[in-house]
Amino acid sequence: MIGIFGGSFNPVHCGHIQLAQAIVDQSIVDEVWLTLSPLNPLKADSRELASDADRMAMLQLAVKDHKGLKACDIELTMPRPSYTIDTLRRLEQMYPDEKFRLIIGSDNLLIFNRWRASDELMRDFRPIVYPRPGYKAEGCIDVPQFNISSTEVRNRIRRGEAVNNLVPAEVSDYIRTHHLYV
Numbered sequence: 001m002i003g004i005f006g007g008s009f010n011p012v013h014c015g016h017i018q019l020a021q022a023i024v025d026q027s028i029v030d031e032v033w034l035t036l037s038p039l040n041p042l043k044a045d046s047r048e049l050a051s052d053a054d055r056m057a058m059l060q061l062a063v064k065d066h067k068g069l070k071a072c073d074i075e076l077t078m079p080r081p082s083y084t085i086d087t088l089r090r091l092e093q094m095y096p097d098e099k100f101r102l103i104i105g106s107d108n109l110l111i112f113n114r115w116r117a118s119d120e121l122m123r124d125f126r127p128i129v130y131p132r133p134g135y136k137a138e139g140c141i142d143v144p145q146f147n148i149s150s151t152e153v154r155n156r157i158r159r160g161e162a163v164n165n166l167v168p169a170e171v172s173d174y175i176r177t178h179h180l181y182v
Contacts, residue, residue: 039080
């Protein structure tokens with residue numbers, strides 16, 4: 001069983017990695033594929049979005065030493081905007097022997113009816129829902145909550161503040177080397 005954890009990962013942070021690792025460590029799924037979204041259709045503002053290549057490179061750095069975690073670039077090869085249902089159907093075609101489950105936060109569960117083919121997603125890819133601070137939802141898995149956001153990381157970088165405790169060291173180095181989010 002593979003969990004698909006999609007996001008813009010702008011940038012990927014320790015909360016993303018720790019959550020994905022907790023899901024694997026608890027044997028909820030065998031692997032978590034952190035799937036880079038070029039642009040979330042429900043998030044209109046893309047002005048702060050680093051390039052697909054930069055975000056993918058950071059994602060690969062972040063997961064490289066984590067057993068059961070993989071960076072997935074499938075949505076970068078698909079028509080835009082990308083929709084989760086299309087991504088999961090494509091993955092089913094590419095990996096017919098695998099079963100996939102969607103991983104979403106409780107904040108997204110509350111607006112799940114706005115997602116394309118939400119009924120189909122619920123039926124065929126039984127979402128694994130993790131708790132997000134401030135968003136109560138029934139049926140959340142029992143994992144630690146991480147009060148970190150990519151927005152906070154970008155804001156700290158703009159203010160010249162350290163982000164070493166918020167993103168993996170390799171990601172921090174990549175951001176600094178490539179002058180991202182300044």
